[in-house]
Amino acid sequence: MEWMDGGSITTPEGFLAAGVACGIKASGRKDLALIVSELPCVAAATFTTNKVKAAHIVVCRENLRPQKATVRAIVVNSGNANCCTGKQGVEDARQMCEWTARELSAQRHLNIQPHEVLVASTGVIGVPLPMDKVKQGITMAVAHLSRQGGKEAAEAIMTTDTKPKFAAVRLELFGKVMHIGGIAKGAGMIAPNMATMLCFIGTDACIGRKALQSALRYAVERSFNSITVDGDTSTNDTVVLMANWMAGGSEIAEDSDAFLRFREALTALCQRLAKMIAADGEGATKLVEICVTGAESERDAKAVALTVANSLLVKTALFGNDPNWGRIAAAVGRAPARVKSETLAIRLGEFECFRRGEPVTFDEVAAHEWLKASREITLHIDLGIGAASWTVWTCDLSTEYVRFNAEYTT
Structure with a gap:
């Protein structure tokens, strides 16, 4: 091809x-x-x-x-x-x-x-x-x-x-x-x-x-x-x-x-x-790729990825270049899928934030600067349960999106 x-x-x-x-x-x-x-x-x-x-x-x-x-x-x-x-x-x-x-x-x-x-x-x-x-x-x-x-x-x-x-x-x-x-x-x-x-x-x-x-x-x-x-x-x-x-x-x-x-x-x-x-999402400043691995099924992997992708708290944090991985963990936990905190791992690009139920110390300033400089970012989420995976794409949620859609017909 x-x-x-x-x-x-x-x-x-x-x-x-x-x-x-x-x-x-x-x-x-x-x-x-x-x-x-x-x-x-x-x-x-x-x-x-x-x-x-x-x-x-x-x-x-x-x-x-x-x-x-x-x-x-x-x-x-x-x-x-x-x-x-x-x-x-x-x-x-x-x-x-x-x-x-x-x-x-x-x-x-x-x-x-x-x-x-x-x-x-x-x-x-x-x-x-x-x-x-x-x-x-x-x-x-x-x-x-x-x-x-x-x-x-x-x-x-x-x-x-x-x-x-x-x-x-x-x-x-x-x-x-x-x-x-x-x-x-x-x-x-x-x-x-x-x-x-x-x-x-x-x-x-x-x-x-x-x-x-x-x-x-x-x-x-x-x-x-x-x-x-x-x-x-x-x-x-x-x-x-x-x-x-x-x-x-x-x-x-x-x-x-x-x-x-x-x-x-x-x-x-x-x-x-x-x-x-x-x-090209309205007001977007970043393309966000969410890769979920280690799921029990593709359905579970997709459900987790979409729950994170649609989280307003995750999307606004990414717009603000805030490496707030806790919002990702919270979104994963409420997804309609089998999830166990003790097997979960989260990475923002190359910054590992959470592993097997425990937070991981990372350079938050460097992570902030990476987010600030990047037009495309990847979030890695490993559920640690099975072998299924799925990838979803989204964007951040900016103040411009709110302004634009508040005035769409006026």
Whole structure:
């Protein structure tokens, strides 16, 4: 596996993208993205677990429901979540699919049907979509589609993000070179079981729908379901993976070594994008990696890591560069997992703080300076009970996060 410099959703063969500004955002920034495959794709997807769901999720599930469903395009708007907008919101999402199919057929001479288009939205909840602007944006985006449009599409799906998020990998299977590339957005309302995050991934690999869904489920659990910024799960979370088979070669069977290698590359890509999201958390000054080892099960390891990651006391201490390991220990102890104080060990980077039920003397001044100088830090927690492990990514919680979210709509 090899990372592609500047790679994105358009790195795999046959994918085009565009990002345009159509006036949904008052700032004038890009707010509508379009991703298109030259050939029909098999697709896999995961969506939010929030019981209040955005309109686009209803429509995406409709379009993906048929066993032999194919996908040719994804249209995405930012600046408006199209959530809690009633029946009209669902109709507007369907209309976005219809307009996209119509424009692609007219401008690009692609025979695309509305049910081959997926749709997504992100932004403020409870506000109707300005459909006149959306229609204009779709027309513009189709006209601007290109093999170089991945970065622009990544910019167009941003809301409170400070930077676009895109990546791609290259791997060789069956003697054929293939690629997996993606774009993502997210900075706030980020919690496991997805978050106010969108991610769109394309691959030119030859892989069927069942194997694709299996690979995506595995990768999402170890990436987007293992990040948290603020513990809030959004209404709009969506990850879509499309495969257009343009790399050629044999089909990747789910029980094969090739599948494991494909899944490993997909997981690495998703983790890179997920870490970009955590690092770009609203007001964040640090990316925090929490590695839990020695757990009785992966479920326990993940539960401990997420409890620590969502602890406001831990996150504020990290923002203040305070090596207050006691807050970590307290969070570990209240996690829904098997934990024993007498086997527990905690390290802040290379500073061992706690071992087998006893505090360990360490240089607190040096630890403070290390925290102060670091943009990325790792917390090591060994439960000392079993052999299972899990890693979660989060960020610190700053005064800027509070200010920003106190004034989000005002």
